[in-house]
Amino acid sequence: MNEIIKLSRSTVEKYLSCPRCCVLDKKYKIKPPSLPFTLNIAVDNLCKNEFDYYRKIQEPHPLFIEYSIDAVPFKHKDLELWRSNFKGIRYKSIEHNYDFGGAVDDIWQKKNGDLIIVDVKATSRNNFDWSDTFSKYEYAKAYKRQLEMYQWLFKKNGFQVAKEAYLLYFNGKKNEEFFNNQLNFDVHLLKLDCSTSWVENKIIDTVNLLRSDVFPKPSLNCEYCNYLKKRWQLSIT
């Protein structure tokens, strides 16, 4: 029997965007350089605290009223576990011998019991146009896949899950006249019509790749690999 493979939704996302990066990360513990998103983490935390207030009193957050969402923040004993990066919500497949998980930002519950999966994002753009961003950029499509993977996890854990999921976007206003040690945000609540039909197959494909000896080629348009290639070429001339 093969050893169990523990993987997260970001491993599957890496498999989808560049299988080589997925292998480098999971098998060789080599990751592309990245910066810590400390401001995003601060926004996530503040938002979590605010939603937790409404969770405690089981009342809709004012945004739900503004956007006509008939729900309240979901109360559950495992919520902190599901939100934890080290644990998250998980599903173990006996058949394919994997343990898949992800850490969710928030969950709301509709009157009929369906869970709404929510992810919080922070950015700072002059013109916030989600449709345009979604049509042009792969990272926006990855945000949708992220929600779909969480939806799948909740379904596998026996919950009823709504088809719609939300991105709660905080857009930092950078053109205010005075700073006054305050960063103000516009809030955009984006409803996404999701499908989990692809998720299981892609988890299995990722697991199969990680169990194989295949070392996929780098993606041609990846800025990291191109940077390394050019540096290497320069150093040997």
Ligand code: SF4
């Ligand atoms: S092409 Fe980019 S994403 Fe793929 S292995 Fe290289 S650095 Fe990673």
